[in-house]
Amino acid sequence: MNEQQRKKIEELSLIVEQESYIDSNLYANYDVKRGLRNSNGTGVLAGLSKVGEVHGYYVEDGDVMPDHGKLYYRGKNVYDIVDGFQKDKRFGFEEVCYLLLFGKLPTALELNEFSDLLGELRELEDGFVRGMILKAPSTDIMNKLARSVLAKYSYDDNPDDTSTANVIRQSIELIAQFPSIMAYGYQAKSHYHNNESLFLHKPKRELSTAENILTMMRHDSDYSRVEAEILDLSLVLHAEHGGGNNSSFVTRVVTSSGSDTYSAIAAAIGSLKGPKHGGANMKVLAMMNDIKRNVKKWDNKEEIKRYLTKIINKEAFDGSGLIYGMGHAIYTLSDPRAVLLKQKAIELAKEKDKMLELNLYLAIEELTPQVFTEVKGIDKHIAANVDLYSGFVYEILNIPPDIYTPLFATARIPGWCAHRIEELLTGHRIIRPAYKSVVTKHKYRPLSER
Numbered sequence: 233m234n235e236q237q238r239k240k241i242e243e244l245s246l247i248v249e250q251e252s253y254i255d256s257n258l259y260a261n262y263d264v265k266r267g268l269r270n271s272n273g274t275g276v277l278a279g280l281s282k283v284g285e286v287h288g289y290y291v292e293d294g295d296v297m298p299d300h301g302k303l304y305y306r307g308k309n310v311y312d313i314v315d316g317f318q319k320d321k322r323f324g325f326e327e328v329c330y331l332l333l334f335g336k337l338p339t340a341l342e343l344n345e346f347s348d349l350l351g352e353l354r355e356l357e358d359g360f361v362r363g364m365i366l367k368a369p370s371t372d373i374m375n376k377l378a379r380s381v382l383a384k385y386s387y388d389d390n391p392d393d394t395s396t397a398n399v400i401r402q403s404i405e406l407i408a409q410f411p412s413i414m415a416y417g418y419q420a421k422s423h424y425h426n427n428e429s430l431f432l433h434k435p436k437r438e439l440s441t442a443e444n445i446l447t448m449m450r451h452d453s454d455y456s457r458v459e460a461e462i463l464d465l466s467l468v469l470h471a472e473h474g475g476g477n478n479s480s481f482v483t484r485v486v487t488s489s490g491s492d493t494y495s496a497i498a499a500a501i502g503s504l505k506g507p508k509h510g511g512a513n514m515k516v517l518a519m520m521n522d523i524k525r526n527v528k529k530w531d532n533k534e535e536i537k538r539y540l541t542k543i544i545n546k547e548a549f550d551g552s553g554l555i556y557g558m559g560h561a562i563y564t565l566s567d568p569r570a571v572l573l574k575q576k577a578i579e580l581a582k583e584k585d586k587m588l589e590l591n592l593y594l595a596i597e598e599l600t601p602q603v604f605t606e607v608k609g610i611d612k613h614i615a616a617n618v619d620l621y622s623g624f625v626y627e628i629l630n631i632p633p634d635i636y637t638p639l640f641a642t643a644r645i646p647g648w649c650a651h652r653i654e655e656l657l658t659g660h661r662i663i664r665p666a667y668k669s670v671v672t673k674h675k676y677r678p679l680s681e682r
């Protein structure tokens with residue numbers, strides 16, 4: 233685009249902004265549930281689900297009472313699920329995929345068969361890597377994931393069939409292949425955009441999802457059992473979050489129109505990329521780097537507080553006013569996933585001598601609620617969410633920041649697919665809320681009279 237075209241676009245965008253103005257008082261006048269939230273901040277009830285449950289507060293006489301967060305997959309507390317596979321010293325992600333898709337915990341035989349099936353399906357179709365991944369490398373791996381998912385439509389000889397058997401088949405294939413798509417998308421970016429050597433390691437049937445990711449991401453394919461276990465834990469914790477989170481709801485919205493699996497999952501990936509949703513884990517890293525540059529004494533809480541105040545006042549970092557990794561639409565006192573990841577972060581920081589850095593994260597978690605209340609003057613509970621500590625953990629595992637959000641997407645595929653299937657089997661209505669028109673009506677004027 234040349235300078236003249238750029239100027240024209242600027243002029244046009246001013247027109248768009250002027251014409252898009254809507255007085256914010258009108259939202260209250262028409263009782264609009266902005267963001268699909270009720271006036272007390274709780275979500276508008278949009279559906280019923282047996283997939284996941286997120287608990288963050290109680291409602292008493294219409295008032296929201298804060299509580300510690302709890303997360304359930306198919307009615308099972310995530311803490312118990314984690315405890316179960318950790319006690320057995322086995323990986324948990326495959327078990328969680330089974331649980332989310334089929335609604336019950338697998339027996340040992342069922343789990344073995346399911347893990348074997350994932351192993352058999354991991355390799356991408358002939359020509360997919362060359363034709364779809366390497367051909368148009370993207371600087372953004374989420375964009376690559378979305379495009380690859382859409383491209384899978386062309387490799388499926390029955391893409392539009394929404395029968396349960398067909399959608400389950402597509403779901404299992406996506407779960408199995410996502411680690412490869414992510415790893416190859418990353419390798420293509422490193423090679424074509426960062427001028428590094430190109431490594432394309434094949435997935436290994438006998439390995440778990442977490443092990444496959446590490447083996448395909450690393451040039452030497454080397455990883456330790458502890459590293460794979462930590463990554464597996466993170467995958468488990470990101471796998472599902474109820475029907476109302478932005479990307480699962482998007483999955484349900486697209487599904488409700490009768491569209492195909494690839495279109496629904498590509499839309500969900502687009503949603504997850506947003507910095508207020510899954511993209512927050514990459515934003516946390518950028519924000520932490522900014523804080524580390526601008527706060528001289530990382531152990532000086534007053535100095536940290538001053539900088540956080542600047543961020544919330546939109547005077548520092550990205551100007552959004554957000555402290556990423558903090559706050560949640562449902563959780564108030566704590567996010568159970570952040571609690572577990574924080575534990576891991578503390579263990580790793582001690583082991584790898586990174587306590588100074590970890591203490592900065594801990595200070596941000598402690599100070600943000602105070603700063604938030606001081607600046608905003610509103611009584612809203614704001615705690616660390618899943619994205620605050622995940623990046624810190626990945627950094628210690630030497631996982632490149634480019635795939636922080638793609639890892640989230642890889643983990644969330646089973647959750648999205650379970651919601652898609654549930655929507656297909658139980659929704660039976662196209663999701664179609666209402667928008668009140670607030671534009672003044674004018675007669676159409678012929679071009680010659682304008």
Ligand SMILES: CC(=O)SCCNC(=O)CCNC(=O)[C@H](O)C(C)(C)COP(=O)(O)OP(=O)(O)OC[C@H]1O[C@@H](n2cnc3c(N)ncnc32)[C@H](O)[C@@H]1OP(=O)(O)O
Pocket residue numbers: 507508509510512544553554555556557558559560561562612614617618619
């Ligand atoms: C996997 C996940 O999706 S977890 C969430 C990841 N996202 C982040 O970490 C980004 C930072 N956090 C946020 O943006 C928010 O907390 C959200 C989007 C996660 C949830 O927001 P909600 O609880 O719905 O809060 P809501 O949007 O009603 O915000 C109320 C006010 O608090 C502010 N607020 C909420 N969280 C934060 C935060 N972390 N930092 C600064 N201000 C915040 C909002 O900007 C808003 O201010 P305003 O009224 O002046 O516009």
Ligand SMILES: O=C([O-])CC(=O)C(=O)O
Pocket residue numbers: 286472473476477478509561562618
């Ligand atoms: O529930 C939400 O709004 C966002 C979230 O934490 C998730 O999807 O994991």
